[in-house]
Amino acid sequence: MARTQGSHSDITGPRVREAALRLFAENGYAAVSMRQIAGEVGVQAGALYNYTPDKQSLLFDLMKGHMDDLLRAWAAQSVPETPQMALEQFTRFHIRFHHDRPEAVFVSYMELRNLTPENFEVIEGLRRRYENQLEAILRRGVAAGVFDVADPKIAAMAVIAMLTGVNTWYREEGRLSLPEVEQIYWSMVRKAVSA
Amino acid sequence: MARTQGSHSDITGPRVREAALRLFAENGYAAVSMRQIAGEVGVQAGALYNYTPDKQSLLFDLMKGHMDDLLRAWAAQSVPETPQMALEQFTRFHIRFHHDRPEAVFVSYMELRNLTPENFEVIEGLRRRYENQLEAILRRGVAAGVFDVADPKIAAMAVIAMLTGVNTWYREEGRLSLPEVEQIYWSMVRKAVSA
DNA sequence: GAATTATCTGAACACCCGTTCAAATCAAAG
DNA sequence: CTTTGATTTGAACGGGTGTTCAGATAATTC
DSSP states (O other), X not given: OOSOTTOXXXXXXXXXXXXXXXXXXXXXXXXXXXXXXXXXXXXXXXXXXGXXXXXXXXXXXXXXXXXXXXXXXXXXXXXXXXXXXXHHHHHHHHHHHHHHOXXXXXXXXXXXXXXXXXXXXXXXXXXXXXXXXXXXXXXXXXXXXXXXXXXXXXXXXXXXXXXXTHHHHOOTTSSSOHHHHHHHHHHHHHHHHBO | OOSOTTOOHHHHHHHHHHHHHHHHHHHOGGGOOHHHHHHHHTSOGGGGGGTOSSHHHHHHHHHHXXXXXXXXXXXXXXXXXXXXXXXXXXXXHHHHHHHHOHHHHHHHHHSGGGSOHHHHHHHHHXXXXXXXXXXXXXXXXXXXXXXXXXXXXXXHHHHHHHHHTHHHHOOTTSSSOHHHHHHHHHHHHHHHHBO
């Protein structure tokens, strides 16, 4: 036996990435074997190597893809007039975007240490670019006199940590809808940085 | 060869836990082997089993110990008069305590999914107990009319996520001292929940 | 100083790992 | 319908895994 019916690169490739993402998120990169991923796809381990040079690239591509998606989606947003409006937009965008892809978010935060140093540098750079977006908003608000933060860089880290935290406790079946959560967090963020 | 000079349970036991904590923090539980831990201690892998029934217990004991330390240290704090003072105390306590043991914090946050379900329940319960401390402070402040938070439970999660985030970026050689960081975060927390 | 006990070694157990590759099979092209 | 090329299998490679345990050695007790 070899090539099975209906097999196709366009189909198997995405399925490999999906299976890897799911399993990495659930069990962690180090705890997931190539044979497990292959099993999920319905293929032997050797076949995976038509779609990735190695396990490390599989992880890196997932994380790189996630960060690219994030930066692209943020860049596609409109540019609000005031710093307050920009901060509200960022708050709601961050919560929604991260809510929509919990597995990619989880992997991107948890598996940083399993990247090779070179791959880590790339992801770290992209993350910093995203953080800089918020920092810039805060700086504009400080310059305009509407925000009061002692250190925009640290305030940006604090706000992002707070917002990303939603993913750790939010459940679809829970007591609050996502718009309600957005509203609560926006209220806290607004007050935290306001003059 | 067997028992080596100066070998002692009182010495080796702690060293096993220290090595495990260090290696788990650096490489992740799944990526660290018992032989690696043994190597760090200067002993063969089999000797580790005088100090832990298995690898899982080693992880659990580290996490349980950390959570116990956390709750004990918090319980040892004095009880401030006002909700504002209590919140400031919590903010500064959380930052300092987590700053003092970055490895235990990192392992306790990252390796939850590598716990067996029963062990996970225990750690999760302890974590919830800690979160409830902050939630209670917020509720008292709301009742007293000095805090304005739509949902104390969620506000507690938000504040804790923000504070724990310090560990991801703070460096001893960095631009800010820890007291300065405490001050900045306390200012943000205070404003975020104030009426 | 001999007997006892705590501690550790070293080898073994059964199994899993990421990766490679010739051979087999299937899909598409001519 | 044959040829070609993409895709997959299955076996193999060298090495690593957590854990067990008889036997060896050091510290302690009498």
